[in-house]
Amino acid sequence: DSIDSDVDPMERSWPTRQNSRSSVLSEWDIPYEELEIQDLIGAGRFGRVFKGKWHGDVAIKVFNIETDNDLQLASFKTEVSMFRKTRHENLVLFMGACMKLPHLAIVTSLCKGKTLYDTVRDRRETLNMSRIVNIATQIAQGMGYLHAREILHKDLKSKNIFLENGKVVITDFGLFSVTKLIQYGERKDDTLAIPPGWLPYLAPEVITSLRATSQYTDSDLPFSQASDVYAFGTVWYELLVGDLPFKTQPAESIIWQVGKGLRQSPSNVQSRDAKDILMQCWKTQPDKRPQFSDLTQTLDRLPRKRLTRSPSTPLHLSRSAES
Numbered sequence: 001d002s003i004d005s006d007v008d009p010m011e012r013s014w015p016t017r018q019n020s021r022s023s024v025l026s027e028w029d030i031p032y033e034e035l036e037i038q039d040l041i042g043a044g045r046f047g048r049v050f051k052g053k054w055h056g057d058v059a060i061k062v063f064n065i066e067t068d069n070d071l072q073l074a075s076f077k078t079e080v081s082m083f084r085k086t087r088h089e090n091l092v093l094f095m096g097a098c099m100k101l102p103h104l105a106i107v108t109s110l111c112k113g114k115t116l117y118d119t120v121r122d123r124r125e126t127l128n129m130s131r132i133v134n135i136a137t138q139i140a141q142g143m144g145y146l147h148a149r150e151i152l153h154k155d156l157k158s159k160n161i162f163l164e165n166g167k168v169v170i171t172d173f174g175l176f177s178v179t180k181l182i183q184y185g186e187r188k189d190d191t192l193a194i195p196p197g198w199l200p201y202l203a204p205e206v207i208t209s210l211r212a213t214s215q216y217t218d219s220d221l222p223f224s225q226a227s228d229v230y231a232f233g234t235v236w237y238e239l240l241v242g243d244l245p246f247k248t249q250p251a252e253s254i255i256w257q258v259g260k261g262l263r264q265s266p267s268n269v270q271s272r273d274a275k276d277i278l279m280q281c282w283k284t285q286p287d288k289r290p291q292f293s294d295l296t297q298t299l300d301r302l303p304r305k306r307l308t309r310s311p312s313t314p315l316h317l318s319r320s321a322e323s
């Protein structure tokens with residue numbers, strides 16, 4: 001078939017509807033009334049996530065911003081404008097947002113699979129090394145794309161990674177600023193709230209910047225591409241070992257150890273190559289850590305057969321590679 005290059009193939013197959021243009025919404029605005037909010041999926045630091053309907057199944061993140069606080073509102077809008085730039089198969093699909101107070105919400109595709117957090121802890125799951133490397137590669141690819149778009153995740157963790165029929169879907173990127181502004185904005189005392197399971201993903205430069213203050217914003221914390229890579233290291237550790245580093249330790253102890261350059265080593269992981277990746281990502285100096293593009297190549301070169309994953313056994317501390 002010859003194709004007339006002057007005619008858009010879509011226009012030939014589907015009649016154009018010029019007259020209906022006026023009813024089309026501005027690109028990312030979703031009127032709150034159009035959302036059908038269904039069951040609560042869960043509550044996080046910033047608000048609640050509901051299953052819902054908007055032209056099909058969606059996840060609706062409703063933010064607890066009650067406020068006439070212009071800073072919070074501006075921050076929300078900045079985050080949303082950043083979301084719009086993301087189109088990658090390993091990133092949750094951003095569909096739009098409700099931007100008018102009092103209803104602030106983000107609408108994304110609904111992830112129907114299990115989180116990586118649940119997957120690595122499920123004894124019935126068989127995570128052989130080739131699957132582990134495959135999952136890690138997809139995460140690195142999604143993260144590499146975000147960084148190429150100059151977006152930092154700031155909260156990469158196994159609870160923010162879904163697995164759907166073998167495909168990795170990363171969620172919650174860039175939402176950290178909103179969540180932290182809200183959380184710390186609301187605090188009246190001088191204590192620092194540390195959400196459970198947060199510290200193991202925090203790079204040493206971020207951990208050592210934590211301060212007990214009620215005036216906290218994320219601009220006080222030195223997040224960077226390298227701190228996202230550190231968090232990826234922790235996810236890699238979870239994939240290999242099936243649990244978080246420093247699992248049973250109190251926050252003070254984790255902060256002290258990581259600040260001193262101590263890391264938990266997966267002593268029961270046989271493969272030197274797998275441990276090397278971990279130690280590279282967990283380096284103390286941010287500029288010594290690899291980039292996600294390097295990591296996808298390293299993962300691709302891993303001799304998968306020689307790698308083994310053993311059930312979790314007592315772990316030992318090791319110093320990070322250069323300290």
Ligand code: ATP
Pocket residue numbers: 041042043044045046047048049059092108109110111112115159160171172195
């Ligand atoms: P935190 O606030 O510390 O990040 P969290 O990740 O558990 O904690 P949320 O991100 O608010 O909190 O998520 C709340 C719940 O909604 C979690 O169970 C999460 O797995 C689920 N969830 C989030 N996004 C989606 C999505 N797009 N599809 C399906 N479930 C989702």
